[in-house]
Amino acid sequence: MVFGKKDHLVGLDIGSSIIKVAELKPSKKGYLLNKFGMSRIAPGSIVEGRIADMGSVANDIKTLFKSHKIREKNVAISTGGHSVVIKTINTAKRPDKELHDTIFSEAEQYIPYDIDDVNIDYQILGESEFSPDQINVLLVAVKKDLVAEYIELIHLAGLNPRIIDVDTFALQNAHEILPYGSKEKITLLIDVGASKTSLNILKANASLMMRDTVSGTYQILEEINEQLDVGIEDAMAVMNGDADGIVNEDDFERICIKVSQSWCSEICEAVNTFQSGANDERVEKIILSGGGVFIEGFKEALLSELEADISIINPFEGLIINEKKFPESFITKAGPLAPIAIGLALRRIDDK
Numbered sequence: 001m002v003f004g005k006k007d008h009l010v011g012l013d014i015g016s017s018i019i020k021v022a023e024l025k026p027s028k029k030g031y032l033l034n035k036f037g038m039s040r041i042a043p044g045s046i047v048e049g050r051i052a053d054m055g056s057v058a059n060d061i062k063t064l065f066k067s068h069k070i071r072e073k074n075v076a077i078s079t080g081g082h083s084v085v086i087k088t089i090n091t092a093k094r095p096d097k098e099l100h101d102t103i104f105s106e107a108e109q110y111i112p113y114d115i116d117d118v119n120i121d122y123q124i125l126g127e128s129e130f131s132p133d134q135i136n137v138l139l140v141a142v143k144k145d146l147v148a149e150y151i152e153l154i155h156l157a158g159l160n161p162r163i164i165d166v167d168t169f170a171l172q173n174a175h176e177i178l179p180y181g182s183k184e185k186i187t188l189l190i191d192v193g194a195s196k197t198s199l200n201i202l203k204a205n206a207s208l209m210m211r212d213t214v215s216g217t218y219q220i221l222e223e224i225n226e227q228l229d230v231g232i233e234d235a236m237a238v239m240n241g242d243a244d245g246i247v248n249e250d251d252f253e254r255i256c257i258k259v260s261q262s263w264c265s266e267i268c269e270a271v272n273t274f275q276s277g278a279n280d281e282r283v284e285k286i287i288l289s290g291g292g293v294f295i296e297g298f299k300e301a302l303l304s305e306l307e308a309d310i311s312i313i314n315p316f317e318g319l320i321i322n323e324k325k326f327p328e329s330f331i332t333k334a335g336p337l338a339p340i341a342i343g344l345a346l347r348r349i350d351d352k
């Protein structure tokens, strides 16, 4: 009985605009998509990754679970944005215990917060490319008050937070199960959400560079609101293509193109920084995700600036899908928004 398994989890991606939930069922042939759902939250409920309206978001989560008849209470969630710091550091090879203590004592210099205010975790990436006596370590620091806030939210929604991951790692996790393409090619994962963008350059599933920025589709919402003098609710409908006649099509298109070009400049800057580094490597593949993929001009802007092969993620391709339950039209619409929830649903309770 799959759901009786102690390590079973539901993946819950609490985005600042849309919450997504995914539940997978392991089978002999691979993972089957059992449940998937999305629900919009009120703009302003989550600001800069912090929960501004705890009651309202908890209610949205409860309703989402209820409407999709998800009974599992153990969830894996993730955080991102300002309060999460991810850095690759270099340190001397040492025995395990000594290494642990050194990383914790060295961590302070890499983190812009008081060391007592953060939870620290790390993962050894392997030998340094510069010296056989050194190793690369991925250091992750998350502000304790942020973790406490998300735990409180999940409890308030009547659920148990069993894993608290980082958005970028969950996205990477979803990418790893995709059947297509060589993982040896240098690949840039770009997630443009509503209020943040995360960039992760990978080679053979190891991260070479990560960067988070505050760009996202809410910038378009703000521009529609300010420049075209349209209320937030209507601006939201315009952005999602659910409203006709509220604004002039050309004005809307101009805003989308302007904002998506600014995302493109930011991305090109990161790619150039990576490519001009010591290594002679180039980004060969770009995989886009997040609501930003729906914005007119974004993919086109990237295609005109970068020489990589650019595609939009479909995280369902790595799963077994019952087409009666999840028709093609749904998969196409939800695909770009789903990878983080799916990456989280792939976690097991005993994962680190």
Ligand SMILES: Nc1ncnc2c1ncn2[C@@H]1O[C@H](COP(=O)(O)OP(=O)(O)OP(=O)(O)O)[C@@H](O)[C@H]1O
Residues within 6 Å of the ligand: 014, 015, 016, 017, 018, 019, 192, 193, 194, 195, 196, 197, 216, 217, 218, 239, 240, 241, 289, 290, 291, 292, 294, 295, 333, 337
């Ligand atoms: N079909 C669509 N057409 C146009 N825009 C869409 C569509 N679907 C989503 N979006 C846009 O994408 C946004 C949501 O994207 P996403 O789910 O990646 O953000 P999020 O995860 O909630 O935010 P963040 O990760 O920044 O906290 C919506 O606010 C909307 O602007």
Ligand SMILES: [Mg+2]
Residues within 6 Å of the ligand: 015, 016, 193, 194, 290, 340
């Ligand atoms: Mg998101």
